[in-house]
Amino acid sequence: MAYDGVTMYLVRRELQELLTGARVEKINQPDKLTIILQLRKHNTSHQLLCSADPRLARIHLYRGKAENPPAAPAFCMLLRKHLAGARLLSVAQDDLERIMTFVFQATDEFGIPTEKKLICEIMGKHSNLILVKTGKGQPATVLGSIKAVNEEMSRYRVVLPGAPYYPPPAQNKLDLFALDEEQLTEIFAGMGKIPPTQALVRAVLGIGKDLAEEIVSRCCPQGALHPLEVVRPLTIALREVAVQLAAGRITPSVTCRSGEKPRLYLFSPAPESDPAARSFSSINAALADFYSSLAAQEAEKAHRQQLLQIIRSGINRTEKKLRLQETELREMENAGRYRIFGELLTANLHLLKTGMDKAEVPNYYDEHARRIVIPLEPSQTPQENAQRYFKKYRKLRDGRQILERRVRETREDLAYLESLLVAVSHADLPGLLEIREEMEQAGFIQKKDRNKAPAKLVSQPLHFRSPDGIDIFVGKNNKQNDRLTLRTAHKEYIWLHVKDLPGSHVIVCHSNPPVATVYAAASLAAGYSKAAASANVPVDYTKVKYVKKPKGAKPGMVVYTNQKTIYVTPKQSLPAEA
Template identity: 30%
Template sequence: MKNIHKELNRELAGAKLERIIMSDRHTVVLSFYNRGQKSQLLLGMNPSLPELHFGENLKLKSLNPPPAFVLTLRKYLLGARLTKVDAPAYERILNFSFETINDLGDLTEKSLIIEFMNRVGNIILVNRSGVIHTALRHVDHSVNRYREILPAHPYVAPPPQNKLRPDELYELSAEEIFCRQKANDDLAQAVYKNIAGFSPVLGRETAFRAGLESERLYADLRQEEKDSLRRALLAICQEINEEAVFPALYYDDSSVNSERRLIDVHSIRLTHLPYFETSASTLAAVSDYFTHSRTVRNFQTKKHSLAGSLDEKIRKAVHKRELHEEDRARGREAEQHKLYGELLLSNLHAIKDARSSVIVQNYYDENREIEIELDPRYSAADNANRYFKKYARNKRRLEQAEKLLARDAAQLAYLESIKISLNCASDFDDLLAIEDELSAEEPQRIQQKLTDGELRQEPGRPASKRRRSGQYKQSRKVNKQTEKGSKHELPPRHFLSSDNLKIVVGRNNKQNDRITLRQARKDDLWFHIKNAPGAHVVIMAEGQKVPEQTILEAAGLAAWYAGTNRAGGASSSVDYCEARHVRKPGGAKPGQVIYDNFQTILVNPLDPAILEKVK
């Protein structure tokens, strides 16, 4: 925080505050104008991850209507001049001091205090007397008796941590430094619980530089190991005191690929994390870190939401299939009911009325005896007719159930293909494409009802103008929804192979149909994972002969976007053929095709980060 506040002070001192918005209920964005340049500062107070981002154009939309907190900030700070940015030593707090003109035309001072703390982070506006004007989160005595954060109350700073400062350690022994930890604390905890401004990651770094495992208990260390830990700690403190800044982002892998994760950001060199990328400044590194964290958080939130919606659709489809399977089981009783009717008719002369059952000989089965249940309220002939009616009804039920089960199987296969696309999604555009496909399901369902006659007038009723008008409006509404969705379709993924040939990969089933059946030339090569749902991949060769390396890369992409064997190990089978041999059966769901004259190749999934993306 020390380096951040110095860099912010250098960038923003003297700047005019031109705009204040909230992009969500946790995030405030301040827009400054300074020396001919515009810049924005994002202050996020999400309880799970407070964040700070400094840039020129963050492209965030304001909440509408604006919350009361923003209106109060605008009242007191809009047009104010930022005089300085300060921070208490070794605390995660920033203090923005402003000069502004009040309603009487007098120059006055305001302070915007930012507390970057997990779960209890806050943004507080106070006047020159330290009285609170407003706060993002109000805290009364029922929540915190030490410090109430309410309008018209005096601002009370967070309680001191009573830890040792990094510049106070040089004359202290290991026993004097490490005296506040508990008996079962490991080395990382022993460091950051005793030293002000240290985090768990600096605790692990201290243990690593001392040649010790951070999971070991401090109480189990020998004296020479404690001294080694002290020397490593003093070396880090010296870097802090001398401002030996090394801003960098730290990753879990050295190679740039789709699976690489961003671990941490720091202004001190973390030697226990070997894979890093340096930044021009601490502020730039922090901004990049929180931009990436926000992107990942938004991606995961959107993906989780789509997964829940998709799972609900799959659950409903499975439930419908179970009901149709029950209908098919009942429908298979039709032949038995037909047999009962025929046997009753052939034995009318021997059956007396008012009987609950009768035993007759089954001339279809070597005259074996069979018992048939009867309704004693009806004659034998009437019982036979009732069985024939059951036969006709169950026969129709069986025929309809078979059709519906085929439709259910196609729907489940279609939803499973969407699930595969969702699992393979790597960026927010992939999720938007999947959302577009899922949102198109509802208009299609309504259109199907209109086609099947479910929304038409009831049989025997006159076709009134009112109902015909309602039908027409409903169909127009569905068409408009479909047209509206089609206007915002995202483009498919484009890659460039090692031989400079374009490879196109569909993001969803609608794109799969478009690139395979509309955009691909007849002699372009088409790829798909064998016997499993996955993305369609097309090499846009434009009449050129496709080299073997490009074929391997396209097949690897088909395996990657089918989600098979990404972790390595067994190879995946991928079919490929010319696009002329791929066709769509009548009535098939989006993305479902049949093909022939194909070849099969065994490949390992290819991480698309290896190939160059084409926009």
């Protein structure tokens, strides 16, 4: 979502009513580009978040608890120096430009009242938070900013302490509150054939992409039309928005469907049939929810990418290790040859002498007793040469047993890493944190030193309902698979897993479910597995009581018996999902 001028207008309106006269209690800077002012009015505290983050530049009331760095950054210290204890006089916006100004009455070091302004420019990568002081008849002077802008960075203006403050250049777009059809037609005529949504963003001040889509969806037929073809309905819709905006008649709602970015609606409520829709009584509450959902998605995405990178790197290393071990194992298959050399030398000691570099003797192990040439060490006696070959044989034989065990362990490690890869691709944020903890315990990730334990997010299995109304649970990671199968599920319930591949454990909460339910559960087992993109996938199923965890096995690793196999098309949802 682009935080546009209309959104800022609505936020300013609420802040003006709620915060005017409030006193600044605390000022914090949780990250490089975000500040939080705590203001108190009528015995109630409010947190005002202002961010110049290019991806999430915004202003709104904040209800969370942000973690602050041990040492306050310089801009935070500057704000504390000038605004601590100050009273908020007003909140202003320049037309529908994305510039909001908070005017404070503060006192200087001599106790003299002074006026300070915190100017928040919300303009994508050019966003900035700037503290200025004002004087009668004098231009505002920059005291400091969250981003310094020098001559090399901008030819239009500098934003440095001591420099005069100049606002960003005006956009010179149409005024939403005073536009008419003729103006809109004239501007659209010079734009060429572009979608109406794009035309609105370019033409009308304060309208961003999301709001433009909301307006176009209200008045224009679907399809990429030339904006000139829909000037009249767009003009009517824009006037309606202007009236609603001026009267404060908005119906903010947020939708956040799985796998999609959250969406904020201002004037058109989200469809009532949408189970992901949430309605709010104020724009600030809606924005707080929207950005909280977006931050959770960003955190989930970052965790997933980090874990996937670690797991894929681990898989590459483990596959290389396995190839080397298997090559070494094939070489050890010649160990029996050295035993034969030793026995043939022992049988022919009477023909051999010290100093010989080879022995040509009959091979009694060959059905035709063909002669074989055996290399000798000239400095050793024939008996010592025979013992040397016996010793080499025993070493390779014993080493082969050790190496075979290591190959089995490496294959288990590879299967485990592949199971993590499947789990990470389907996990939500709590599940990803649980997988990270599992990987730390398994030694794949170095444990971080934590001064305090983070809040424990509980990851739950996916819950579906079969066409027959029977509950089906799908584990989302290895630890969850263990809990679901070995602790939670009744011994008579049905357990399913994709055959011979990494995947989720699936539990059908019934001892003798209908065939349709078994096939539905099997399709989920295939869908949440390494075979998710395949067709006609084999899935094993048996009762939970026949599923066992070998001693010392890694999380999620089990063995099972009494299984049957069916073939299904992978799915990740059911029509009757709970």
